[in-house]
Amino acid sequence: MQSSSYPRYYAGFEVGSGISGLKVIPVDGLPMGQDLVTLPSFLADGDISLLLKSGDTDATLSSILQPGDYVLSWQDRTYFLGNLLAHGTYRDNAFNDERRYWSDHAQMLLLCLACILIPERCFELRLVTALPVSLYNRERRQLVRHALSQTYHVTFNGREREVIVRCGYVAMEGQGILIHYGDETSEQAVIDIGERTTDLIAASGQRLIGRLCKGDQFGVGQLVEDLQQMGLEHRRKITTEKAHALLQAYAHQQPYPPIKTANGHLAAEHITTTIEQSIQRLARPLSSFLAGAWNVEEAPPGSQFDTIYLGGGGAYYFEKIVRATLQDCHIITIPEPQDANICGYADLAQALDEDRWEMH
Known part of the structure; x- marks a missing residue:
């Protein structure tokens, strides 16, 4: 089979510090039984032979794997993910390492999530992903785009897969919420409270206002x-x-x-x-961060925006603090806030021009 005839999927991918997620949309428009999946953002080195010892003498990998167990082998290394993390060694989520967004850590999480959702042995992902505001610059965006855009030959849960990834755009974390819920004309902002970072996005329509986009290191x-x-x-x-x-x-x-x-x-x-x-x-540091980032002379903080969207997994826990700090603002806590970014990234992937999907 030639790569041009492989099934294609638009995809939104988030490399979270605690939870990673992937949303896929088939290019052919056919419905899927499941189109979004999340996974703890950890990898562990795996040894399949040790795993097989826990089964019968003639056990195969497929016979001993349980729901939520994931084994991924690539370039002579084997990783355990999901429920198998406890069976591996050197478990790591690459926290405090900015390279996690373009290293094998991101690659393996992406491939595992994709293989969970997509049944075909060979397929292509047309991908949009993101970087935290604090890391968002041209050089790092290029590193992410180039690192993820590859043809991967992997073995997932004992089955060989070929996955072509074309990363068309690297967004700013929180921008997915803006894409998914925002409009094209108003002054709007996003508060995205994640596992380890809180990212503030400001935009006029869908155009980011860079000086008002900020990030800090706290969250769930x-x-x-x-x-x-x-x-x-x-x-x-x-x-x-x-x-x-x-x-x-x-x-x-x-x-x-x-x-x-x-x-x-x-x-x-x-x-x-x-x-x-x-x-x-965390109430005081979060409140100070919000008020300082969106300070307005002779007006309440955040009042320059028509709407502020609150999202990320931290929305469940910090909504009261956000509303108390920005009490004069129109704040919308979005539904399923933990998944909104990846849905927005998938929306953006679907909307990108065809020339974005050329390998770089």
Whole structure:
């Protein structure tokens, strides 16, 4: 099969510090059973032979894998992702390494997410991804675009795949929300609170106003760390995945997953108090950041915008702080805020001119 005849998909990809996600739209318009998937942003070095030891003597990789288990092999290296992270070694999310956006870390997360969603053995992705505001410049955007745009021959869960990736554009994190929910004419802004970064996007219509786009290093990750510290105080290790499960239960007012201790379980009231105290601890720095970035002479901060969209996974936890800081502004908390960026990036991929998809 020639690459020109491979099934093609427009795609929006976000390399989160905690959660990565991919949204795909088939170029042929045929509906998909699932078109969006997220995954913890961690890779672990994997050894398939050790994994096979846990099965029968004649076990094959496909026979022992369970839902949520992902094994990806590329260039003589094997990675475990998803539920297999605990079975690998050197687990890492490349936090504090700006190269994570254009290194094999981003490549492997992208390929795993794509292979989860797309059934064909060979396919092409027409991709839009993003960089945090603090890293957003021409040089890094080119690094991302060139690094991701390749033809990959990988083995995913024991099956060989060929994936052609053409990265057509590298957006500013938060810009996906603007694309997905914003309009073409008004003065508008985005507050995108993610795992480790909060990005502020300002635009006139869809044209970014660079001097009002800012980024800072705080987000949901601090809540995760406080929950993990709470666990250690009770001699219990809380994984990042478990901490996120606790936070999601808090956000959606659902029962907490049980956290066992030597004397029973952590009380729900104690978990709630820890989360709420953690949120309040970030209230002052977040409020100062917002007010300082969008300060207006002789008018309330943020009042230069007709609409401010609040998104990212942190929207669930920091909405009250944002509204209290920018109380004179029209703020819209978007639906499913954790997924809005990748949906916007996929929208943009679908709208780009054909010449964007040439290999560079």
